[in-house]
Amino acid sequence: MRLSRVEKQAQTRGRLLEAAGELFAERGVNGASVEQIAERAGYSRGAFYSNFEDKAELVVALLQERTRREHNEVKGLSWERVRAWNRSRARNVTEWLALRTELWLYSLRDGRVRRQLAERERFSRNAHQQGLAEVFRRAGVQPPADIEFLAVIAHALEDGLLIQRAITPEDVRDEAVVDAVELLCRSWIALGEKQKRG
Amino acid sequence: MRLSRVEKQAQTRGRLLEAAGELFAERGVNGASVEQIAERAGYSRGAFYSNFEDKAELVVALLQERTRREHNEVKGLSWERVRAWNRSRARNVTEWLALRTELWLYSLRDGRVRRQLAERERFSRNAHQQGLAEVFRRAGVQPPADIEFLAVIAHALEDGLLIQRAITPEDVRDEAVVDAVELLCRSWIALGEKQKRG
DNA sequence: AAATTCACATACAGACCTGTATCTGAGTGC
DNA sequence: GCACTCAGATACAGGTCTGTATGTGAATTT
Structure with a gap:
């Protein structure tokens, strides 16, 4: 099947983004060169520079x-399905967490990225809130x-625990993240009941 | 006052470490070159290479x-004093958090650093537990x-919230971190009481 | 089907970075 | 006080990175 010019470029762009995501997680944003990104995507640096400024x-x-991808995948899913989706992604949590952390650090030094990341985090908090x-x-x-x-607490707690688990897997069990949020809910309910009693 | 040879070298080493800490927080471990580190410390690259392998x-x-510094500063302090110490350091939390995060990412890719970081985190969790x-x-x-x-939860929650606050300061108040941990304790107590009642 | 466009490849210039090899001068031991 | 040592400075070689300038062939236009 032959692709039109625009389709082909979209494919190239997509592959470059994919490769960049992998390499950023592996070596960090600063540690991955434009050359390496282009090479893993199967192109030369020329392809990179004709798709991105820098x-x-x-x-x-x-x-x-x-x-955007996250929005589309999660949008309209029930709570169970969102959790299942989270679990399915949990296979490479560390890689995903590393990428997100790299982007977080990058955002500290770049306002544009920070705004973008803020949008993502708000969306994630909102999903937590609904759950x-x-x-x-x-x-x-x-x-x-x-x-x-x-919701902010639950979201922050998840990230924090994943970070701790990456450092000391033997101290933080796999289920710790799920357990912690559940425990959080139960104790929150207990606190609410206590206050109601006066 | 004149310094002996070993004193002088210790001073140099200390200054290099200090400068490295600053630069790592500012530009990341990968983004800071040996030259920049040496320069900020007031030395040449020669000084660096005669103090560190790489x-x-x-x-x-x-x-x-x-x-080690953390150990010594906190060791034997009362809970109040530890909290005061934490607050005094809170002025440049973001910088400190950035450095710690940089080191975390680095540790994912280097076993030696990971072990070192694990020790630090266990110490920190322990301090939380005592508190x-x-x-x-x-x-x-x-x-x-x-x-x-x-304690792991409290520790993870603190980090997670600081990260969230760095992205969206307007959504996460300054006191949120303290509030969250306090709220956590109170709800934990409420849960314990509830379970006792059956 | 000839002309045109443009996504991607290739080549190049300039900057920067690491690590080593050599030098120098201030502390140290005798 | 003289020879020695070694922390730190300087110089150099080799590599990698970015960004631009130019080339090329396949898709598109007319």
Whole structure:
């Protein structure tokens, strides 16, 4: 099957982004050269420079693309399906976490990337919030007023635990992340009940 | 005052480590060259290479030095004083967090650094555990059996929230980190009481 | 089907980076 | 105080990186 000019370029761009994602996770944004990215994608540096201004623009585009992909994959899914989707991605969590962390560090030094990352994180927090709301509803409990803050906490806790697990896998079990969030919910409910009793 | 040979070298080494810490936080481990590190410390690259094998060794040494310093500064301090010490360091949290994150990423790719970082994190978790134990004691509550897990959670939560705050300062207040841990403790206690009641 | 366009390849210039080899001068031992 | 040592400076060689300038062939236009 033959591809039109624009289709072909879109393919090239996609492959470059894919390769960049892998290499950034492996060696860091600074550690991956334009040459290496192009080579892994199966092109020369010429292809890179005719698709992106420079590496900074690629980083923005990569984050944009991942955010959009996440939106589309999760959008409209039930809570169970979102969790299943998360688990399926858990195989290469460390790689995914490394990439996200690389992008986070990069964002500290680049306002454009920071804004992009902020969008992604807000989306993720929102997904957490909806999930938590469902958990409370199922427990027959009114979702707390500060559920937004709770969502930030749950999200931050997940990341933090994944980081800890990467350093000391023997101290942080695989299920620790799931356990911790569940425990968090249960204790939150208990606190709510206690306050209600006065 | 004149310095002996060994004193002078120790000074040089110290300054190089100091400069490396700053530059790693600013531009990342990969983004900071040996030349830049030496220059900021006020030396030439010769000084660097007569103190360290290469950058990898410097990273290990830096982490070692920071861990040791932390040990010494916190060792024997009361819980209040530890919190005060944390707050005093909070001025440049982002820089400190960036450095730690850089080292975390580096550790993913270097076993030696990972072991070093694991030691640091265990120490930090332990400090958390002692702090939490004191909080429970003051609340007149028996510290829970799973306090070790709770300490990991508190530690991970702090890091995770700092990361979130760096991305979206407007969504995560300054006090959020302290608030979250406090809230965590209170809800944990409530859960314990609930379980006791059956 | 000839002319044109443009995605990607290739070649090159200039900057920077690492690691080693050599030098120098201030501390040290005798 | 003289020979010696070694921390740190300087010089150099080899490699890699980025960005641009130019070339080329396949898709597109007319």
